[in-house]
Amino acid sequence: MTLKHSMSLIGKNCAATSRLTATISARLQGFRSNAALESLTRAGEERTQNLVLYNYPSFSGAFSALFAHLFHRHLNLPCLILPFSSVEPLRVEDLCIDGLEKCYFLDFLGPKGFASELSRQTSCKVIGFDHRNSTMSDIHLYKDFNSNITYQVNLEKSSSSAVYDYFCANLSEMRCSNGHTACLLDAEDQDRVKMVLKYIGDGDLRRWTLPNIKEFNIGLSNWRSKLNCITNPHLFEQLLKISVMNLVAHGSAYIASRQSSATKFLEKVFKVRLGRGLYGECLGVRIDGNSSLSDEIGKELSMKSEAAGLRPIGAVVYMQGKNLKMCLRSTDSFTDTSEIAKVYGGGGSPCSSSFIIRMDEYNEWLSF
Missing domain, CATH: 3.10.310.30 (Diaminopimelate Epimerase; Chain A, domain 1)
Structure with a gap:
């Protein structure tokens, strides 16, 4: 079993999701918005078992949410996916929905004591992923004796890659037990998405070794404003189409344009x-x-x-x-x-x- 959360509830809630995603909160800059709280209320009414929170505005967080979305869609499991921002974070009481069994923290572990309190109040399992040195140095602040909480902090692999591997393995295990095989990504998307993850990881881990990594990051930065699945209900479809080649091309064009402007300025x-x-x-x-x-x-x-x-x-x-x-x-x-x-x-x-x-x-x- 696993968990899933998205602004688009998978399975029986498609029509309701369309209505919810059309309701954009007037508080556009807030992430504890009316739209987010309404989706949590509906999830509680429908006893949605799986909740996914992803670090916003992080590319590793957004891609991790994509993989959670695909996993639950493959298994037709209802789930709710929400961005989690430190600007105006969701509160533990917001997430205490009826029927909650699993909650994923993708590309962050939450504020100190947040996961423990959520698990204590709901008895849900919490699974968190992170890759930051700062998280590892503070990991003692997150440890407790709650067996329902699992943290996966890997300093050698970005959160998005770790989450991808996690859901691939879980999907394969669950499908094999039913006599079927399934992949998280379609064959036409797999190589392209894996290459994007490789480049995101090169930046996340501060390595900066891949060819055209600067151009890639410039091209990728144009997507940052689109990473909120509440205000952008097409986020997951869009992430699947991103390619390293296109992002590098956009980044190169941007650098060339800036350099041209600088040259013209100096000429004058x-x-x-x-x-x-x-x-x-x-x-x-x-x-x-x-x-x-x-x-x-x-x-x-x-x-x-x-x-x-x-x-x-x-x-x-x-x-x-x-x-x-x-x-x-x-x-x-x-x-x-x-x-x-x-x-x-x-x-x-x-x-x-x-x-x-x-x-x-x-x-x-x-x-x-």
Whole structure:
């Protein structure tokens, strides 16, 4: 047996689900919304046994919810799936629905004591998945002697991959016992979805080793606003269609567009040489009104600065409120811009750092 929760109740509740998903809460920014609470009330009335909560707005959480959805659909088991956000989280009393037997926490373990209290009040089994180092370091806060609670925290595998493996194994076991075989994903979707999970895991585990991982993550970020299955009832259908190739293409186009804008900007403005305070001269530019391009402009300036025989640093300056913010970028692996930023109370990484600077001090750095 397993659990399932979705804004679309599987099986007997399809018509009711259509009505519920059409009722969008007026509190669009809240996740303890009227629509979510109404779906929980209906689930209690219909004694829905399976509840799935997924971390929002996490891609591992959303894909994990997809796999829970597919699992319960294969077995025709009613379940309710809801996003769980720390912005306005659901409460234990919200989830105490009649007939609840299992509750999954996907890509998070809930607030301290949350799972234990839910299991105590409902006698349901709670199964949680996570992959974060911070969760592992705090795992002692979640441990108790409740045999109904199981946590699967794997630092070598993202939650989405762990949940996929879990539901695949459970579906295979249950189908085999009935003399049938079944796969969680159709053959045409399997390789594509597995590749997406591989790339999501590369980011989740902070490895950043796969080809075009930056472009992939940029393309994927466009989906973040769609990960709420309450306001987006077609979420699971959409996730099944995502491909690494398309996301990389979108990310590459975005990067190229930004780079083109940065190049055009630099062609129109006067670049100055900055000296004092930078331990050697480099090229800099004021970009008031174009701060969103600071990274691309800074990197291009870094290359131009090196080509001009100056330090391989690009300095981008713009007004932030009443202050001047200076962003330092370098494309040279031997140059540490953060050493400069720290002197002025800022910080960052070797290739990307920033700090606040007074106008009079900035003017003293200018050399022509």
